[in-house]
Amino acid sequence: MKPKFMLFMLVSILAAVLLSGCAGQAGFSNSWPGLASDGETAYLASGQYVYAVRLSDGKEIWRYPEEGGTSLQFIAQPVIAPDGTVVIGSAGSDHRLVALDPSSIDASTNTPAEKWIFTEAKNTWVAGALILDDKIFAPNSDGTLYVLDLQDGFSTKSALKKIELGGTLWAQPSTDGNLVYVSSVDHRLYAIDPETYEFAWESIDLGGAAPGSPLVGPNGNIYIGSFASEVIKVDPATGKVLLLTSTQGWVWGGPVTDGQNIYFGDLKGDLFAVDATSGSQSWFIQPDGPVVGSPLVVNENIVFATESGSVYAVDLDGKIVWQREVGGQIYTAPVAGTDQIIVAPMQAEFSLAILDTNGNQVLTFSPEK
Amino acid sequence: MWDTLIIHPFTNVLLWIYSLLVDIPGAFGWAIILFTILIRAITWPLNAQQLKGAQAMQEMQNDKEWQAIQKKYAKDKEKLAQEQMRVYKEKGINPFGSCLPTLIQFPIIIGLYQSIIRALATAPLGMLQLARSVRSEIFGIPFLNAAALIPLNSRFLWMDLAVPEGIPLPFEVSFLPYGFPTLAIIVAITTYIQSKLTMPATANPGDQSAAMGKTMSIYMPLLLGYFALTFASGLSVYFITSNLLGIFQYAVTGRANWRNLLPGGDKQKSTK
Numbered sequence: 001m002k003p004k005f006m007l008f009m010l011v012s013i014l015a016a017v018l019l020s021g022c023a024g025q026a027g028f029s030n031s032w033p034g035l036a037s038d039g040e041t042a043y044l045a046s047g048q049y050v051y052a053v054r055l056s057d058g059k060e061i062w063r064y065p066e067e068g069g070t071s072l073q074f075i076a077q078p079v080i081a082p083d084g085t086v087v088i089g090s091a092g093s094d095h096r097l098v099a100l101d102p103s104s105i106d107a108s109t110n111t112p113a114e115k116w117i118f119t120e121a122k123n124t125w126v127a128g129a130l131i132l133d134d135k136i137f138a139p140n141s142d143g144t145l146y147v148l149d150l151q152d153g154f155s156t157k158s159a160l161k162k163i164e165l166g167g168t169l170w171a172q173p174s175t176d177g178n179l180v181y182v183s184s185v186d187h188r189l190y191a192i193d194p195e196t197y198e199f200a201w202e203s204i205d206l207g208g209a210a211p212g213s214p215l216v217g218p219n220g221n222i223y224i225g226s227f228a229s230e231v232i233k234v235d236p237a238t239g240k241v242l243l244l245t246s247t248q249g250w251v252w253g254g255p256v257t258d259g260q261n262i263y264f265g266d267l268k269g270d271l272f273a274v275d276a277t278s279g280s281q282s283w284f285i286q287p288d289g290p291v292v293g294s295p296l297v298v299n300e301n302i303v304f305a306t307e308s309g310s311v312y313a314v315d316l317d318g319k320i321v322w323q324r325e326v327g328g329q330i331y332t333a334p335v336a337g338t339d340q341i342i343v344a345p346m347q348a349e350f351s352l353a354i355l356d357t358n359g360n361q362v363l364t365f366s367p368e369k
Numbered sequence: 370m371w372d373t374l375i376i377h378p379f380t381n382v383l384l385w386i387y388s389l390l391v392d393i394p395g396a397f398g399w400a401i402i403l404f405t406i407l408i409r410a411i412t413w414p415l416n417a418q419q420l421k422g423a424q425a426m427q428e429m430q431n432d433k434e435w436q437a438i439q440k441k442y443a444k445d446k447e448k449l450a451q452e453q454m455r456v457y458k459e460k461g462i463n464p465f466g467s468c469l470p471t472l473i474q475f476p477i478i479i480g481l482y483q484s485i486i487r488a489l490a491t492a493p494l495g496m497l498q499l500a501r502s503v504r505s506e507i508f509g510i511p512f513l514n515a516a517a518l519i520p521l522n523s524r525f526l527w528m529d530l531a532v533p534e535g536i537p538l539p540f541e542v543s544f545l546p547y548g549f550p551t552l553a554i555i556v557a558i559t560t561y562i563q564s565k566l567t568m569p570a571t572a573n574p575g576d577q578s579a580a581m582g583k584t585m586s587i588y589m590p591l592l593l594g595y596f597a598l599t600f601a602s603g604l605s606v607y608f609i610t611s612n613l614l615g616i617f618q619y620a621v622t623g624r625a626n627w628r629n630l631l632p633g634g635d636k637q638k639s640t641k
Contacts, residue, residue, distance in 0.1 A: 001501065006441060031493040075493070078631070126493060168520060184497075185520050208516035211493065227500075227516040250500055267500055294498065339499070 012093075020242020031091070032292075032353070033344040034077040034128065041102075042335070042342045043086055044365075045074035047349055050088050052102060052112075052365055053352055055337040057061035058363035064088075064100055066109040072096070077172060079136075081150065084114055087136065097125060097138055116301030118148060118157040127170040130180065132194055135160065137180050139169035145182055147197065161197050165190055171254065176216040179236060183210035183224055183254075191222075191239065201239030206232065212254035212294060215262065218276045223262050225251025231264060231274070245277040247272065253294035253333060256302075258316065263302050265291020271304055273318060283318030293333030298341065299357055305330035305343050313359055322359035372502070375476065378635075379484035380502045381409070384513055387521060401485065401603055405610040408477060414616065415473060417440055419561025420624050424566060425462050432456075474611075478596075478604070485603035489523045490533040496520075525606070526600050528552070534602035550598050552605040557594030559612035565629040 028253060034045035048068025052061040065072060073092035075326045080086055081099070088098040097118040104113040122352045123142035129152070130137040138146045147161040167186025174181045179200050182190045187208055191200035208227030214234075215223040222234040227250040233242045249268025256263050261273040261282050267290045273282040289308030298304045301313040301321055313321040328348025335342050340362070341355045350364035386400040393399060406540050409416075435456055442449035457463070488497040494518070503515035524532045535547030564586040597605040619625035 027413065124492075209496070209519055229516065252497075267497075299498060331493075 002311050009035060009317045011234050031075040031126070032329075032346050034075055034088070035332050035335050035340055035342065035344045035352075036078045036085070036128070037335045037337050038079060039336075039338045042294075042337065042352060042354075042365075043078040043353055044081070044344055045078050045086075045088055046077055046344070046367075047074065048072055049367065050074050050078060050086070050352075052086075053365045055340050055342070055354060055363075058352070058354060058365045060110075060365070060367065062102065062105050062110050062112050064098075064111055065368070066106075073124075076125045079128045079131060079172075081131055082350065086112070087129055087131070087138075089121070089129070089138065089140070091124040091126055095119065095121045095123060095125065095140075097121065097129070097185070098147075114155075116145070116155050116157050118159070120159055120162075121146060124139075125171040128174040130175060132175050132177075132180065132322070135194065137173050137182075137194070139165075139171065139173060139182055141168050141170065143167050143169060143184075143186075145169065145173070145180075145192070146152065147194075163192060163197055164336070165203075170211045171213045173252075174214045174216050174222075176220055176222075176236060178349075181214040181216070181222055181224075181236075182213050183226075185209045185211055187226070189214060189222070189224055189234065192238065199263045202235065204232075204239060204241055210248065211252055212264075215255045215257060217255070217257045217262055218259050221276070223255045223257075223276070225253075225264050226268075228249070229266070231255060231262070233276075233279070244276075245272065245274045245281060247288070252292045256295050256297050257317065258297045258300075258302075261316070263297070263304075265293075265304060267292070267297065271302070271312075271314070271337075273302070273316075285312075285314060285318055285320065287323075294332040296334045296336060298336045298347070301357075303334050303341055305332070305334050305345075307347065309345055311341065311343055311353075311355060311359065313357075323360040324355060324361060326353045326361065371480075375480035376483050376487060377504075379404075379500050380487050380499070381504050381513065382483055383488050383516060384503060384518060384521075385561035388513060388518055391518065395522075395525035396449060397488070397521050397523060397530055398606055399523075399601070401481075401530070401606045402610045404481070405607050406614065408481075409611060409618075411612040416615070417622065420567065420619070420622070422463065424624075425460075429456075429460070429462065461500070463530065473563050477578075478541045478607070481607055482600060482604045483529065485601055485607075489603070490520060491523075491531050503597060523582055525602075528602045530606065531601050533599060534597075534605060544626075552609070553594045553597035553604055556597040556605050556612070557590040558618070560590040561610055562595045562630065563612045563615045563619075566616060566625040566627065 008040050014321055036043045042053045050064045051302045052225045054061050065150040069095040071092045074134045075091045076089050078086050078088045084102055086100045096125040100112040101113040102112050121139055121140040126141055127139045134151045136148045143166045145163040146159045148157050149160045162209050167184045170185050171183045179191045180194050187206045189204040206226040210224055210226040217223045222236055225231040230246045231244045233244045247266045249266035262274050262276045265271045268283050270283045270286055271291055275282055289306035291304055291306055303313045305311045307329050309326050309330055311324045311326055315321050326345050328345030330343055330345045332344040344351050350366045352365035353361055356362050386403050387396050390396040390399050406620055438452040487499050490499045504512055506512050523529050527546055528534045533547045534552040535550050539547040593608050
């Protein structure tokens with residue numbers, strides 16, 4: 001009986017360890033990093049910290065918080081206000097949205113001051129917020145779009161308005177200046193008046209989850225892709241929907257535009273260029289893996305990253321200009337520096353890769369422990 | 370390999386059942402219950418074998434030859450083990466036959482837990498993994514319209530199946546962050562009842578099998594109760610359904626020893 005009991009104990013312990021190992025998936029921190037840039041500095045939201053990295057030398061300028069803990073987890077795209085304030089929400093059990101003041105760094109801890117904090121959200125912050133004039137529109141996983149007043153001067157903010165949309169909000173809202181557009185994982189697209197907080201039209205059923213941001217495209221139309229394997233075009237005045245194009249795979253990242261075409265990838269591993277007006281496909285290419293993050297239009301090139309860890313630059317005719325294998329898996333959308341392209345791979349030797357506009361990897365950044 | 374053999378099939382079956390029930394409130398909870406019934410039906414022969422094996426092992430304790438070798442080789446453990454194996458072989462008993470089905474439960478538990486977490490996809494990476502797991506068609510036949518199903522509704526009765534269950538308390542208890550753990554208690558009680566029902570009564574005070582059974586009847590409820598307390602409540606729904614089905618199986622096959630639930634009920638009257 002003894003070996004039998006020992007075997008049972010061993011398997012029980014193994015089960016406990018394996019279950020514990022996957023328990024992290026039940027949490028909300030299990031995701032790819034958030035990334036933003038103001039041209040000179042890259043802001044990386046990765047795990048327990050937000051890092052500010054100087055693009056000229058790849059050095060860490062500051063990090064927040066001083067001491068990381070499991071309650072704070074950062075995966076949302078940091079948002080940079082016109083005054084340089086960095087707004088970021090936590091996807092950990094501490095559901096704070098915090099504004100950091102990079103102009104006020106504690107020299108002993110190398111940590112920026114908290115300008116204000118907002119703690120009324122009930123769930124995680126996966127999406128970046130939208131700043132429009134003096135307001136911030138912050139979508140939370142609890143299905144609420146929180147509107148905050150940026151100029152009220154309070155260090156602990158209360159919501160100016162809580163717009164309950166329902167479902168799960170993982171995408172940064174977009175705006176054309178007149179309306180705020182919010183897509184949800186629960187298949188909906190909303191258009192909200194930023195002054196009255198009224199819905200401009202009844203929300204649209206997208207037929208699938210839309211974790212990517214809506215695009216305000218040429219002629220003011222709204223473009224959004226979804227897991228229904230299609231990209232639609234919406235007339236912002238009426239909310240009338242037109243199918244722009246269908247894809248083979250689910251569309252995750254929001255589309256981008258150069259004013260003529262819109263560009264987006266899918267999980268099958270395609271990158272499409274589609275005429276924004278007619279919906280006719282200008283070209284498509286098949287890179288080395290699925291395209292999760294939004295592409296980036298920079299210097300007449302479309303730059304995008306793949307799950308296989310490659311970064312591509314394609315010209316406006318669909319010809320590959322360069323390809324760089326960065327390594328790891330890249331789900332985060334690349335961002336542009338002054339004359340750099342920044343990508344944030346997962347499970348790579350470094351957390352940031354800084355490329356020049358010819359695709360040469362000039363610097364990398366790995367946080368010091 | 371693990372994903373291909375366990376997680377992907379489990380996730381797809383769960384989603385398929387969910388797709389049939391999607392209009393019912395708490396559809397994912399019901400999907401877990403139906404999935405558990407399916408797993409129990411598939412493993413019914415194994416469980417029957419477990420019961421049979423346990424009974425054979427129990428009867429062995431009263432076998433004269435068995436008792437004789439226990440006495441004869443009491444000081445020579447190696448020889449005793451050899452002799453025990455010989456007797457097992459002669460009588461056609463697999464000493465591990467009764468614990469094999471229990472061991473099979475563990476990959477199922479782990480696989481189910483990972484499938485529940487994957488299906489509920491509470492974070493972007495989980496959603497991406499789910500996108501990889503779902504099959505819209507099998508052998509060219511349409512199977513799932515996953516795009517329409519995702520995200521799943523994780524609410525079931527008063528629970529969110531993606532997080533540990535607890536009824537909020539009016540005061541804070543540091544070791545109960547989710548509140549009063551109703552489901553964990555039900556898991557522990559049903560596990561205890563199930564293990565007690567399968568314990569044969571014994572008259573032999575030196576019966577190692579009975580001693581281990583007794584230990585297990587305390588250890589298992591605590592272990593599964595801890596799992597229920599710590600992990601997503603979807604797993605607790607599986608545990609409770611599985612335990613109730615187990616009790617049902619023992620009852621309908623006439624093997625449930627209901628007297629064991631009473632104090633001292635696990636002692637058989639001596640025939641001497």
